[in-house]
Amino acid sequence: MPGVAVSENGWHTGEVAMHKALRVPTSSYRNPTQLNFPLSHGLRIAENRLAAFGTLDDEGRPWTTVWGGESEFARPVAEGLLGVQSLADVRDDPVAQAIVGSAKDDELVRLDANGARGKMVSGVSIDLETRDRVKLAGRVLVAGVGKRRGGEGSPVAEMRMVVVVQESLGNCPKYINKKVVRKHIPSPQLVSTDLPLPTEATDLIAKSDLLFLSSTNGDTMDSNNRGGPPGFVRVASNTTDGVVLVYPEYSGNRLYQTLGNLYLNPRIGIVFPDFEMSDALFLTGQAEILIGPKAAALLSHTKLAIKVTVTAARFVKDCLPFRARMGEPSPYTPPLRFLVDEERDGLVASQSPVATASLLTRDTLGPSIHRYVFRLSPADSGKPPTMWKPGQHVTLDFSEELDAGYSHMRDDDPQSLNDDYVRTFTISNPPPIPANAGSDEIPIKNGTELEITVKRHGPVTAFLSRHNPRVPLKIPVLGFGGEESYRIRPxxxxxxxxxxxxxxxxxxxxxxxxxxxxxxxxxxxxxxxxxxxxxxxxxxxxxxxxxxxxxxxxxxxxxxxxxxxxxxxxxxxxxxxxxxxxxxxxxxxxxxxxxxxxxxxxxxxxxxxxxxxxxxxxxxxxxxxxxxxxxxxxxxxxxxxx
The missing domain is CATH 3.40.50 (Rossmann fold)
Incomplete structure (x- = not known):
């Protein structure tokens, strides 16, 4: 990559910066991306029924789309060359428009961009039944529009292109809920190009468990997938003042290729495919990488997140050449994370401690049930927390004791990969004030005792059950909560x-x-x-x-x-x-x-x-x-x- 500095281990400047920010030892291993197109990668792509592709429009904005529906729609056609032939909406699909917008039917166009031979493109070929994935990047050598479906003037046509593959990488992503894909003949209908997004578009975001995105560092592009529980992407704002989306970055392969690009160039292109109805929401905008407290301040219980400010959008019904039915869910999918202003059941949004809980005693009340007594002390800075109400819960952060760092996949305990070790327990003793004291704003003083009665289940309670009470243990308190409707008022x-x-x-x-x-x-x-x-x-x-x-x-x-x-x-x-x-x-x-x-x-x-x-x-x-x-x-x- 002539324009972007690359380390001796193959990482570009943005990737190195992200590795430092996230404490990844870049110098200890090489970038596994191959600067060619091995036949093994080509054969894997040929087996897959879907691929997302990203490119830049005339304004330099990234867009992403998804094509396919059947095996071999994308396949190697010569050494280093990938051929693609898929039905596509060549009228409203922003990637198809950017690649073949000037092409006539049955005409192949040689593409040049910024004096370079071929238009910059990236892709991710994915098998939703096996979770196999091959990423690639390169340039479109030639492209064109083939046979139309639905007669002359129909927006549905065979999208054809040949890509010179300059980089490729194969691996298996964790957060894929399996799906069985089948071919579909689309009948596109452009619903909206306006902001804010229409209700149908936000409904699609709310149910999506998989999206595809593209980014660029200026020399190359990267397309990738993001998956999670349905609704893992949150709509933080959808008004005339701006459209903002937020999603968590779960524990992945630690390459941070997407984030490295976004560090250098915040432009991002996203597509949300509707696998049931073949609808698609195409977005382009500006991404902001949120790390640590910045992430937690916007998305609860999150240490790394992406905030996307949408600058342009297209919502198109029935434009994708495939549909799919749900299969086996991913065992690695983490719990859903909500926006701070979407507090549910009194969810503690902030990850800044309001107090410290020091373990005093542990009483055994059965083979797996214990009562723990903690002494509370307010945090060193900020306003002292107010006393809890009877029936409320306390949220404690055990990450300093239990977070052992990164691990890509763990078949013995998949959920542990994104465990933040933040736990909420119902408080089992009343506050040390009369119930009719009159004020809900009584601050907690040093020495206030708090009890929790819990059953051993999972890493946090197992840790508590085996901890020696004689050894000092101090746990950050993130806050108290609990919905008023759950309080008992006979x-x-x-x-x-x-x-x-x-x-x-x-x-x-x-x-x-x-x-x-x-x-x-x-x-x-x-x-x-x-x-x-x-x-x-x-x-x-x-x-x-x-x-x-x-x-x-x-x-x-x-x-x-x-x-x-x-x-x-x-x-x-x-x-x-x-x-x-x-x-x-x-x-x-x-x-x-x-x-x-x-x-x-x-x-x-x-x-x-x-x-x-x-x-x-x-x-x-x-x-x-x-x-x-x-x-x-x-x-x-x-x-x-x-």
């Missing part, structure tokens, strides 16, 4: 209400560790209004026999809760667990050694004629069952999808 009986059956009730149904939202709220839930009164609250709790120590601990610590509770114990109870059941019954709880049934939840003795609001906190499987039982009734569910 009214209370008077003595006469108890006799008449009047009043509204809250029934909390917990599965296992799902009891935690009750623990911090219990003082406010169970305090009687007057002598002889009883809170309008009942607890239905199902858990395994081996977790009975948790139930006994809860009932011993929270007076009056046991007599409002019905416990369903599953699994075989040994003598020790039968003794625990006896102790629980002595505290006033009803205990049944069986699974929970519909009538246990719906037909509650003594509550006939009362209005009941259900709070559900359990595994997703149990929540689904409870939802079917309570169809048409008033209930809310506690979500742990923070």
């Amino acid at each position: 009214s209370r009986h008077t003595s006469s209400d108890n006799r008449t059956g009047k009043g509204d009730y809250v029934v909390f149904v917990a599965g296992g560790i799902g009891i935690t939202p009750v623990l911090a709220q219990a003082p406010g839930l169970l305090e009687p209004v007057d002598e002889g009164a009883e809170a309008n609250f009942r607890l239905i709790w199902t858990l395994r026999a081996q977790d009975l120590p948790l139930a006994l601990d809860v009932f011993e610590r929270i007076q009056r809760l046991a007599r409002l509770s019905t416990l369903f114990v599953t699994g075989r109870a040994r003598q020790e667990e039968r003794n625990t059941i006896a102790n629980i019954e002595r505290l006033g709880a009803q205990v049944f050694a069986r699974r929970l049934k519909k009538e246990d939840v719906v037909k509650l003795g003594g509550l006939e004629g009362t209005k009941i609001r259900y709070h559900l906190c359990a595994s997703q499987e149990l929540l689904s069952v409870l939802g079917s039982w309570l169809n048409g009734k008033d209930y809310v569910t506690e979500s742990f999808a923070y």
